[in-house]
Amino acid sequence: MSIKKLAGQTLWYGVPRIFSRFLSFGISLLGFQLFDPNGSYAFTQIYAVIPFLNILFTYGLETSYFRFAQDHDRQKLFNTLNVSVIISTILFTALLYLFEKPITGFIGMDRHPEFVTWMIWIVFFDTLYTIPMARLRQEERPRKYAFINMFAVVLNVAIVLFFFYVAKPAREADPYTFLGQLYRPEIGIGYFIIANVVSSAVCLLLLYKEFTAFRFEFDKKLWKDVMKYSYPLIIVGLGGMINEMLSRLVYQKVSTASVTQREFELGVFGANYKLAVLITIFIQIFRMAAEPFFFNQSRHEGAQRMYARVMKFFVIACCFMFLIISLFLETWKGLIASKHPEYAQGIHIVPILSMGSIFLGIYYNLSVWYKLTNRNMTGAYITIAGAVITIVLNIWWIPEYKYTGAAWATFTCYAFMMIISYVLGQKHYKIPYPKKKLIAYLVIVTLMYILHEAIARSLDHNASYYKIIYYGTSLLFFGLFTLLIMKVERKELRRMPYIGKFFGKASA
Template sequence: MYAMIDKIRSLSKDTLIYGVNTIVGRFLNFVLVPYYTNKFLPAEYGVVALLYSYIAILNVFFSIGLESGYMRFASQKETGSDKENFSNPYLLNVINSLLLGTLIFVFADQFAYLFQIEAEYSYLVRYMAAILFFDSVVLIPFAYLRLCNRALKFSTYKIINIVLNVALNFILISYFKMGIESIFISNLAASAITFLMIVPLISGNWTFSFNKQLVNDLLKFSLPYIPVGIASNIIQIVDRPILKVLSDDKTVGIYQANYKLGIFMMLVVSMFEYAWRPFFLNNAKEKNAKEIFAKVLTAFVIVGSFIVLLLSVFITDIVKAELPFGFHLIGKDYWGGLDIVPIILFSYLFYGMYINFMAGIYIEKKTSYLSLIALIGAALNIAGIFLLYPVLGLQGVAVATLLSYVVMMASIYFVSNKFYPVKYEWERIFAIIGIMMVVYAGYFYSNKLFDLSWYVKIVFPLGYLLLLRVLKLFDPRTLKKLAGK
């Protein structure tokens, strides 16, 4: 038992380090949301949202799954030397990124038309191409740092990148009075500087030795991640392009700003994901690995559900509170979309569970199933948006995202459990989520009737924890042990 707790404690420590990076990084990036929404009109911000949606999708084609392939083969050391395991996937990544980046740069006008970008903004596609290239060629070096448990160095590079990006945004927009192009120029400069900083790491792990067997194995493992990555990104960002088809840039901008408020739950999921993948790969051969994985899921659901409930109760108060210089968390023109935020937060809870279940798929090398699962989720999301937006508006788009994550989570569980069975604590998990939903429903209808003050609202999340404790679904002492406190 103590050995298991030590293992989970090591995960929690890595999660904390990655979490500091993620929280600081995401916070600095999130500072830009109120800045943008108070500086730019919803229609202008909608153009930015649309372009970054396509950046997310194109990232998959630039990386072609080689980051995941590198982590899989470098961690197991089945084929080739350490330097070959770094250099071979990195070379493939650079060549592919250079070819695709050049193609998009040269045919920027054609891609702008394809992306539904107005002609006056078509030049921004060239910035996109350069951003995609520099972001892609640092993926494997960053994966190397994660695999070597060099979380502090990883975090330092990431934070420097974000600080540069944020600082340049403020300088270009406030001092030089530039428009939305400043967002892309800042991103490009930060990405290029990050690449230059990481060059010594690349050269230190480089070899010109080419291992044909390793390359074949890498491509066989990595290429299935292309449809997986596309489908996963479709679920996260396809709502913006579809909204552009069904509405206009203004609606896209409002949706994007409110979707960004889901960052608070996304932080939890992101910091968990960064630590989780190297953790389960490095501990897969432990005798009690499956028991550890089951406990991790339960702990994640307890923490995640509380955060979802807490934020859902207070998000309106947080957004409408006045910040320095008369700013709000998002500009008043964007408040019409606040109803989607609890749905987005809840979606991230299921996405975190999905990430947890990926362990069995990785360990048993069954990544080909990820393509089918992700495509099912993507198809459901797209169909859901077209069906629900005309009826429910922006809430319908958010519900479609939630449903797709639930289906993907359930699908990957059944597939993973077939090849790598784990006895998860399902009775506890269902009870925890069910109670959270009942408590939120109680808050929602009470607030509708009585317009509750904040000191009354706090009763709901605290009451939720009390219910879990009374029903013996939650023990603070266990969480403290797992967190190594």
Template structure:
């Protein structure tokens, strides 16, 4: 079964890497086209969009996977049950998105004032963002259906097209000089709108003539499962993006510039987030499918160990060579590169508590998501209000790390209390502390050699290779067998 998860992760992984890489091409482009404050608007808007998507999808993605599995378990007219499930979840999310979009457009001036001075002169930004949200939410359940059906290549093809269109139109608008007009950064939102609208039109072709239609009795059962996920999802998304909002409102001077720098540096952690995304896309439908509890426990425990191993390899690879990764963003944004290890640490913990959340989703105890994400939200608000006025975006990075740590701690306690799982914590902590020790050794050596880049990079390569060798030896990984297997599949 773990081989199936690994295969699904690889399928989503390769494709996700391509899609996300294309998407991240906008980061070096925008950080060279826009100044810190203008790019801060981009960061601010794209921190709020996920919150709206989480609110309007209402936990229906996880619900779709779970109720699809229950339909298969119940037998009978499985396809008919799945069709009603698809029509209901698609219908309710599309209706919610339509109402939200209409309200945002009608109240755009008031929303612009709430979002800050940078938006007051351009309330039309709100209109374009609302339209992006409308199409993205309406496409969400059809995309989930593709994942549930195992149609990974179709899923990825549409996602890739979305990103390609976004990048092409954004770069095209820039080359046409439109970013220099009064509408300015708004053209970035227009590019995204075009990409989202085209993707929505294409995803309709996969609906198999199903029309969004709400089965209210079924919806009641779905909401009983999904509403706790909605509340937990909102607090979880707030945990991930509220740090930008705290900077905007707690930093007295140059807040939007700090938001821009912070957002650019978090984008540098692209490899870590790529790995997290491809793992989540594969693991969520996998662990929420039907198989024996004993198998679930064993596989979830093993999956967490291997996830941490891979995450710490990525952590070291980026943290040791962060000066090279800093070249991704424009020169004006590289001043914040020192916060990157903290950002990476928070990203590692995001994947840890994702693994720790699968058991309560599978057992339909989704109300526990509120407890977990609520602890994270409380932590980021507490540490953010304390550290951001003192340290600016550096304080925001530490606040997010504290938030992810709180969620991991609470998830661990709940798991131990209600669903004991034999996670190999001693081995996991060993891998984490060895990686952190090598990172601190790198920092000490860098201070000693000063600006000697050759010595620094050589030493870092040795450290990184040492960690890989340590993992191979510790896990007794047969590298030759792995190479032979890969070469054999290649033939």
């Protein structure tokens, strides 16, 4: 195993994932274009709940599959975990339907209870294909994995475009035609959720070969061993989702504004939160490639040095993405506020959330120490502590600072988790991370953003020269950071696959 291997896996699994996520991001932006903040709050609420349910329904089995596939019969493991997932998914789904009304009231969806029903179906289908998709990754079958991901998203987009750009105009022209009857104005942004239900269901059909290989075989001892390893990961996952989604989920519960104003603020917050998507996407695709890589690498000599190198390049990549987001906010603002200018008033929280996402990504890198040393419960304690910080700060700051307070709560939580994980990790599984260098990179890009923002605010935004100076300084700062990395990391860049040839030859 090597950096080249990890880079190759990231390309195979990452590029299709990036394509899929950008399509998803685009379709989300379309929702914010078509509906004002008061209309899009329901979309924000539903997609704040889904990650929580995904963690509960899968209870850490994906990570456990990679861990136990190293030293157990893979077919027996596949069968056992599938049996567990199928039975638990049916049980959990039944419980959700049983308590659907209280759930609807709790998340503030009384005006759209049907959205909750569709949400349950999304989670149902997504959970059932968790283990088959993990098997594709474990068996290094990226083509099919990529095809299923991209097909599902393309189908999702196609359905949304059909309803809003074919069926809706047909209804406006003549509501009694076949196409006109397909569109119901009262559903509104709910068509985005319906499209998600259909695409999730189609994923199951595309995995029919994997399901035909499944046998109803259950190894009780193996299952107990897996659950012993997995149950702390449930806490880690739930805590992580609390830290990521709680601000949006409980906004209406803690805000002192009127109902209409709260819904408006939540819509603005949700729209701007999505602008940190570049870093979020990268973290997700990195984890997709890195999780099995870390487990495999642990058996090799010099694993700690390899983890340190991976961390360095991860932070550098995140720094570039932070600059792309923070130095070009005017462009991102245009994407979400071209039709509804009110969305732009929350643009200042995007760099805060983006840097917080970097801290989260660093934490995921650091978490290798407790996964490899079977100290998953320590990871759970860190996550619980982070969740407590998130809850306290949201209750404290949202009433006073609205979504700005929610953004800073997220930032603070992830900073705490990153720091405490590093300190504990160095005690139990010491990895020679280049700490000073990584901190310097993060500080430099932050200062670049602050200086760029100060320059932009000192200018007359209506002047003809504004955009020239704004984007000129954006490109200047981005170029300066690029030159800095090329100079400081020249030796490392020579060893990298694909790009190393541009920096001269070096030994691997």
